Amino acid sequence: MEVGPHTGDLPFAAALDAGSTGPTATSMPALTRAAGLDDLDGYSSFHDVDTSAEVDAAFRSQRRIAVAYFMLFVVVLAGVAVGTVASGWATSQGLPGGFSPSFLMTAVGLYLFFVAVGLAAASLANAVDDRMLGADSLPNPGPPGPVPLEPPGHAPS
């Protein structure tokens, strides 16, 4: 049985990767059974579920986050576009180095803004998942015992 994460990745990618998870596909069946789970892809977790109420509450929070950051994204993007088209000042080479505010924002600034929005939204969304989901899950079943050779009657896809 193959063990170890990242065996599907190139070595350099495995060294760089942060936060990625998952065993190889060939070890998945045995390991899902060892961890007390059924078909992972078919979502029928034996030990750990989300209730409908939990998910609805988390969903509403996630929706607020997504909409808020999307509005910020739209306002800034539209603002730069409007400034580019409507403002003579925005396209005059008034900044140090010979750039215009419009060109500098379009060629560099907006990309930095996109990354900042992405990081902030992702961090907040991850925090919502951590705090609002999984509160009713059963404790971790502990370290795995010997892996059974025969599955308990369920073959994952």
Next chain:
Amino acid sequence: MDPAQLSVLAGALVASVAIVVLARLRSTRTAVDFQLAGRQMGVVTNACAICGDYVSAASFLGVAAAVYSAGLDGAWYATGFAAGFVPVLLFIATPLRRFGDRSLPDFLSRRFRSERVRLVAVIVVELIILAYLLPQAVAGGLAWQLLSDVALPGTSPYGTGIVIATVLTSVLVMVGGMRGTTWNQALQFIVLLAVLAWLVVALLSSGFSYGGALAEVSENELTTVVTAADGSERIEQVLSQLDGEPARFGEPGARYGAVGHFALVVTLVAGTAGLPHVMNRFFTSPTGRAARMTTVWVLGLVGLFYTLAVMLGTAARSVIPDRIGDDDGWLAELTVDGVLRVPEHALLSIGHLFGGSLGLSVVITGAILAIMSTTGGLLLAASASWGHDIYERHLNPRATRSEALRAGQLAVLAVAVGAALLAGLLDPVAASASTPSVIASLVTAAFGVAGCSLTPALVLGIWWKRTTAAGALTGLILGAAASLVAILASTAGAGPDWLLQTPTLVIGPIVSAVIIVVSLLTRPVEDVDEIWVRMHGSAHDRAAERIARVTLEAGLR
């Protein structure tokens, strides 16, 4: 053909083949492994692969070309391409992965419990794939044409490049599947980034000043090469769409009016979420959280890429007229009075100026890798649609593992050949006079269809419980049909370009409203609460993370 030039391309192709062979050895030869690499792609690897998938010839050659020919308006192409991943991160990536399907039609079908939605979605997906493949094949022809005048019997060098770019890539995809394609895409993107970085370093080392060049090219009026009916060429001023005056590089209006500006950005931003080859990559992430973080990495990587591409497009406009005499006549053949005939030659010209024939071959190799990486992703998306959504689900539900694989592989070949044939009919030189970059414009058409049809159905399906199968079906059909009619009408000059070439600004909201109205009038999806728990809950993620901990603990013992 210079042997040194050939060696760069040959080296890259040998590396690609080696990667595919390695992937084949690791493959379990299941359809899930072929289409989704076993859903085990790490965050950074997948992010690099998504960038390789997304950054096609339209980005590598086309953005610099668009900036070269239209200045600030061209730079907005790049901004629009990058901006599209913000809505993907906010609205699509995590729920899409958590629902855990194999393709966009698969997701939509299971979300709405409707096989009719699946079938219509497959048609829309295939249209988008073909529209996106076509410019890749065109770019392959252009790139080969510049590298060599060798031609296959019965074709031109342009036609030979098309065949090599599409057929070779389809063979690699058929052999390596998603795993091999992912590794190739990740490495190819890193090579593309390295090529752009090398060009920028070479420019800066020669004393180039970005701001200074921008100021210099903005002082003069923008010009373009126009070919008359008798074949003669002349330089013409580009007139601003905003005020009719001569356009300038650093000012808007060289290609778009005020509304057209917004329409372009909306089309590109909305279209990204509906691109099947990009969205399918999120199904290869192990968890929804990994898909979310992958998108953050993508924003950073594409941002860096496009920053460099815009700079190089600006540099081409500034540097080429002054350096024509330095280049042993190579540049003079591509230009008329210092202006490139074909804007897509901008990046290639910079490579030749600062690296000679070897520099040119490096850039051409980069272009071919960009073409191959995107083509590979598109062909895999086609394979998922035909092999899983059509063959396994409808034509042969009892298909064996090898039959399903074979169906997907045949789909890869058929789609590649179709795109090659269409690309062979196009004359990029004649088309470039009417568009900022013929490649970028063709890609924009694909974004238009995606943003008008798939994106509204996806966003509403993920974030509004009340969306029904009938609503989604209506939206898909209406969005695809309306956007196609608009784009085709634009080729005949049947209306304003901002509406017809970039239709999402108008058609997108209309389609969204129609989906909402039809959904309210039709029966809700059964068991939607169960769907919601799966799509917006994180139990699957927690389970996968526990598996990873178990794996690590077992490996450390």
